[in-house]
Amino acid sequence: MKFIIKPFAEIMVKSKPVRRRYLQTLQYNLNLKVKKISENLKVSVFYDKLELNIKNPEIKEEYDIPAISKALARTPWVDFFLEVEWHEIPSIIEKENPENQKETFNKILEKTIHVYLDQIRDKSFVVRVKRAWVHDFKSIDLERYVGAWLLKKLDSEWIHWKVSLRNPEVTVSVEIKDENLYIVKNKGTGIGGYPTGVQDKIISLISGGFDSGVSTYSMMKRWCKVDFLFFNLWGSAHELWVKQVAYYLNNQFSSGYAANIVTVPFEDVIRDLVMNVDHKYRAIILKRCMLKIADKLAQENEYYAIVKWDSLGQVSSQTLKNMFAIDRASETLVLRPLIWFNKQEIVNITKEIWTYDFACNMPEYCGVISDKPATWASLKKVIEAEKVFNESLLFEAFDNKKVEKVTDIIKNAQNHSDEIEIKNFAIDNDVIIDIRDPDTQSKKQLLVENREIISIPFYDINNEFSKLDQTKNYLLYCDKWVMSKLHWLYLLEKWFNNVALFQPIEADKTCWTL
16 A cells, blocks of 8 residues: 655745755654554655655555545645555566567556456546656557557457546556556545644634634645634533534644634623624624734734634625724734635635534624624724723633643543443433434444434534433434533533433444544
8 A cells, every 4th residue: 555645736946945844844744644543654755745655564454545545635735645556567667678568568457457447347438657767668658558458358348438538437547657656546635735833823713603714724724833712702502612623623634733722701791892882883893802812812922923714895894994993903913814705615615624514503603793883984983982891801801711722622521531421232211312424424324223313413412402302311422432522511511411422332433533
C-alpha cells in the first residue's frame, strides 16, 4: 500500500528554504493523523510531493483505506492524493531491444489488469500513461499496447465495452518514474491551502451557524493557528452545541495545533441591551461588545487578528457603514474571509466540510434582539446610543470567561466515565436511541434483536429528548461514544436521570469519527 500526496500548487513559487519548511510542517501534520489509524504508517517528504508508506512490511495488518483517504482529504495543503500499487520494473531502462520492451510492457500490463479489468467491464474507458525520466518507449506506445490488450480481452468475453478518449467512465491510470511503476487505484481531492502552524495565532468568533464555521475553516486552510471565541447568549445547550463544532473543526482541519476555546457568558449583556438600548442599534452594539472582548483577548494573548463571519450586505449589521462602526470598537486587525460570499455559497461549503448538519439546527440568536435594525448607522449615533449600556457588564463577562482546550471537551466527558451507566444489553423498559448522523446510520445499521431502536441524530437530541416518554429508560448509542457522552452530560445537567450509554459487545466501534 502506498499513497502519493501532492501539496497545494503554490508551493512551487516559494523559495527552497520556505518550500522545505512548509513540506516538513505538512509531513508532521499528516503523521499525527495517520498514526491515529496505525503506528505502522509513515509519511516521508520529497522535493515536490510526500509519500505515505508502511514502515515495516513484515507486520501483517489490515489498513483502513477509507480512514486514510479521509485523513488526507481533510488536511490543509493537500491538493490531491493517489492510492497506488507500486512495483519495480528494472528492464524499462534498457534501450534498443524490442524483446526487452515487450517484456516490460507485459509486466506493466499484468499489474494493470490486476487493478482495472473488473472496473472497466461494461464501461467506457481510456488508458493514460505518465512518465518521468528517460525510457526506451513513448507514453502513447504503452497506452496503445495496454488498451489494445484490454479491448481484445473484453471482446473475447463478449462484454460490452467502449473506448472514450474525452469522457471515459474509467481512466486506466499508469505512472512511471525512473524504474518505478505506479498503478493508480484511486484519486482523492484535498482542501488545498497551507499547513496548519505556518502562520501565527488568531482568534475566530464562532456561533455554530453556517457562516462562523466556514470563516473559521477558511483561516485554518490558510495556515493559521486558530483559537475559538464563543459568546454564550442562551445557556448550556448553546455552549454544548458550539463546543461540538469547535472540536470538529480543530480535529479535522487543524492537525498539530490543540486550539483553545474561550467561552464568555453574555446573558447579562443581552438583557441590558434589550432593556436599555434603542432597538435600532442593539445588533450593532452587541457586535461592538463582542469585538471589545475579542480585542482585549487579542492584546493579552498575542492574537494577531480577529476573524468574523460577516458577508457584505447579508444582514443589516453587515452593510459597509455598520461594519465600519463596529470595527471602531477594536484596535486589532479584523479579518472577514466571507466578505464577498453569498449565503448559498456559504451553505454549499458547509456541505463540503461536513458542518452542514451542525449549522442547519443552530438558531440564529443575534437576530432576535433587534426590531427594524438600522442599516446605515453612523458611528456618532451608535456611540451615542451605546452610552446607556452598562459597560461594567463587559468587564464582568470577561472576568468570568472560561478557557479550555478543545481536546479537553472530550477528556472532560471521559473524566465522568465512573458516573456513566454503560449497558451492554437492553432490557424490557429500555429504548435505544441511535444518535449517529443519518448517512452513518444508513451505511451501518444498528440491529438489536427484539428491542426498540429510534433514530434521533445528535444535532436533534437536546431538543427532542424532553418530548419522549419519560417513564422509559433511554440508551444513547454512537460508535465511539464521543457524542453520546457529551449529550449524556447535557441531559444529566437538565435533571434527566433515565439516560445511559449503550455499548453492545458485538458493535464495531470504528465508524464514528469527529
